[in-house]
Amino acid sequence: MASHATTEHTLAPGEIAKPNTAWIWRVFGILVGITAVEFVFVFLMHPSTLRNSIFIVLTIMKAFFIVAEFMHLKHETKGLIWTILVPVSLLIWLLVALITEGSFMGEVLQSMFK
């Protein structure tokens, strides 16, 4: 509430500070831009592992802006940032492990009756 205390200090009682919203609309522009780029790739590129990788990178970029700016995590203490990021990053291992497992199961099932 530190920011709140300082605004009160400079304002007359009952007066309301001017909105500071430029940064919000800037982040909105970035998110819309990234989504537009995703659609460009959907229609102009044939499906491939490269295209999927591009989608995942763009998704993580969008996630970064939502979490860092809208959820304000970028401006929290380092301890809180790591508390959130470390457990989430372990999920990447889960994802890679189970997708590999899925491909293997598929291979076994599809060659079973050949």
Place this chain on the structure above:
Amino acid sequence: MAQPTTLPHPAASATHDAPRTGNWDGGNEPFKASYGKLMMWFFLLSDAFTFAAFLTTYGMIRHKHEVFTGEAKDFVFSTRWWPIPDHVFNAFPGMGEANVPLGFVALMTMILILSSVTMVLAVEAGHRMDKADVQKWLLWTILFGSTFLASQAWEWGHFIHGHTEGTVMADGTVFHGANLAMNQYGPVLFADLFFFITGFHGTHVFSGVCLLVWCFIATTNGTFEKRGHYEMIEKIGLYWHFVDLVWVFVFTFFYLV
């Protein structure tokens, strides 16, 4: 042996051990965050694990199934291979059988991102103790959230009723649309995962809209004004952004990849 008579009464220990003042009553504030906000972060972390488990399951099951190897224009629905998303999700309300690949989901994504923006604007207005602005932006957020839910209902309806051509199933009959046991688009699990993942996300959006309506009522009643801060809006805002964040991932893995 005499009982010591100088032991302080348990209830008085707090004052005896003074100073114990401070944000969390331990003299400090872990992570310089309020208790409620930190617990919201931990809840969202656990919720992220739930959604990650769902999406990982999607990835695993998809990789277990055959891939359609031909040209995208020759693609036909079959229970043998996983469908190409822009062939499944290509309808737009009021446009009948027109082929608008991913058009409606693009609109839904825009609506949800916009609702996130109006949510931040409400939080920002709360920092300035601007009650009228908080009310205005909360109403916009509720509107966009409800619009998203309505769009999802339409999307589900279309998915369940299906395309007119349908798909010939293993027993030779033509099947339209989808349910948990059968669908015209591809393997059974494709529709199951669609219902579970988008349904679970939709439930989150619905809970979020309910919380926002409650926030709007509390703001209007002046509850936060009297409390001296609008932190509740920030906490519910965190939840709302998380729901938007999950949609960003669902959108990529269900509709794009």
